[in-house]
Amino acid sequence: MSGSVYGGDEVGAVCFDIGSHTVRAGFAGEDAPKANIPTHMLTGDDNTKYHIGTNALSYPREKAEVVMPLKDGMIENWEQCEAMLDYVYSKCLSVDSAEHPVMMSEVAWNRPAIRHKTCEMMFEKYNVPAFFLCKNAVLAAFASGRSTALVLDTGSVQTTAIPVHDGYVLQHGIVKSPLAGNFLAAQMREHLKEQNVEVVPTYKIASKEPVKEGEPPKWVAKKNLPAVSSSYHNYMVDCVIEDLMQHVLQVHDRPASDEDLNMIPANIFEFPNGYNAMFGAERFKIPEPLFDPIGTNLRILGGDMLAMQHVVSSSISMCDVDVRPSLWSNIILAGGTTLMSGFSERLTTECTAKTTSSMKVKVVTGGNTSDRIFSAWVGASILASLGNFQELWISKQEYEEEGKLVVDRKCP
């Protein structure tokens, strides 16, 4: 028990962070999750109901549909969720769920019914000795050593700004916007369509030959491919587009003119079928709507398309006036889309422009990229391995005495 020195005490807890893009799972006290697998899964036949994991997903199967257990960040399909947890327990962690307490993240707007059911599932099906449910924004704040922060989570489906005060989410200050990764992917798809670039997913390609930039690709298609579902094909195309976005997209540090953008060197990207092209100004133009949705022509989304800085400022303005300065100076970025280079710099610029000079604006970015991708998981890992935290678990005994509603009392 050397833990008293640094306040940590490892109890072998397992942490789950189930996001709409990937599921992160691992042991508390470690600095990175053991498993980071796609949340999407393939439906199977009667023997194996679901095919889970990156490898299983890249293997084309006849009529297999791509499904996922989440909707709007909340668990919707319990069967798929259980399949996912089974897979993680047996294949990734190789542990018996009854021996390890479980810490799980949830979205800040999670519904009580879903929380109850999650709690029920963990105790009834997985027989865990103890369980805890924590808001992912709180965990992201903990991961960077803060208990008060504004967490700007720009994931794949949506962007949310969640104010966290003293380790509690301020529910009234949550602001959402659909401008996030999927929106950028849609913009990118539009752009490729305009350029007449056909995106061929990896599973179709048997072999390819190198070609010069911009020339038509030379590739041989795989023979005897099973008749895959359209959802599978779309998912695989999305994977390529995601890869492309990660490579080329960049945020300019201020709203820039076309001349400025044309001055910046272009990036080359090679598609799976060998076609390669340069991406110049559009590298910056595609993510620009994140900060300036009005100035660009949008065709896809409806509703309140708030730019990042507006999401931040409107969220903060809904909080008590006394906590606003500490929120402005602790803006934490979470989610994969914020990894785009230039994102944090641009956000700082835009937020500074929105506040008076007396207000200190600081955008906190984790030390390295893996910290930011896994921020909620890392927070869970830290929290579950703290000595002080051990009294907060919902124990099996408490669950049996009070029923599933105990989660409302114990997990704020």
Added chain:
Amino acid sequence: MTVWFQVGRRPFSGPHFEQARLPEVRSWQWKPFKNSARNDNLSLLHWKRCDDTSTDYPFAKYSVKREILKYTDEQYNGVLQQPGWTRANTDHLIDLANRFDLRFIVMQDRWDKQTHGARTVEDLKDRYYSIQYRLDKLRDSESEKPKRPLYDADHERLRKEQLEKLYSRTREEVEEEEYLIEELRKIEIRRKEREKKQQDLQRLIKAADQLTETGSSNKKKKSTANKKKEEETRSWRILDKPLNAGVSLRSAKTKQALQVGLKKSKLVEQILTQLQVGVSPMPTEDITVQFNELRNDILFLLELKIAQETLQFDIQALKHRKETLGDQAAAGTDEAENDDDMFADTDIMGLNLDEALVTAGLTSSCSRKRRAASEIEKVTALLKKQRKNSKG
């Protein structure tokens, strides 16, 4: 070596390594524990040192729970009733306080608006602290303990309102405010400068007055009191100060530097040459005194000239401003022009000192200026005479 201490085994054998007696590594065990901070019998496993005999969970002592107010039905019905707050509302408040350890901002966020109506943070604090105050009063009625002050909700509301206003200023408003403050500062500086200028001018006028007064009487018969007074007014240059201790030549007095800048002393020397006095006259006692007087006077005239120039510039600037303002040229400007004309022909010994004299005219009366001019004439004449005498 230190690495192997941690691993706890001896990797090498042989005499050299045998010598180092490695201590045994303390062993650890994966053991179940119970946390006394918990109300249930949850037993989790953690690593514990085998020689650690403590029974309690080491972190249990950090579990500190804040004491939240409790009240009985009797107390509530007796003293705690308050308009606008039902018993259910109050119970909800205490429940939230228990759940969130008096974090009022979080409590307000989780406040059940539907059942209990919307409340602000100040409302919650006000109610909570007033309950606390009343319970304290009830308990302390026997003993005369000082009461805690009440929470001033109105003041808090006002403070937050002001803070809100402060934060909701636009960037332009802040910039304007900063600009205005800067302007105010500039105006202050200008005012101070003007006052200083005026004071300098006053001093010059005073000095000029004295020069004319003393000039008419015999200088050598000046009383000591008079001399002292003069020194006060002419404090900006002193020539009569004693030389260094010890024996010195009298001519050293004529060589004594003026207490002004190099530029001005050069100018004085130049004028002295123009007056055909020269920079090093024969140092008889009379001449030394007169020479220094002359130097003082030249310097004084130069000061007057400078003051006059600045004034002229000011007049020009004011005139210009007046014109741009579209006003009619008033009598004031005309007067200034007249003054200029009146003394345009004043010329002393070929020196272009008229401008300096005009200043005296502007600042005091015309006659005084003329007297000052004649004084200069007198002094220079005297000097010339004396030089001739000494040559002879």
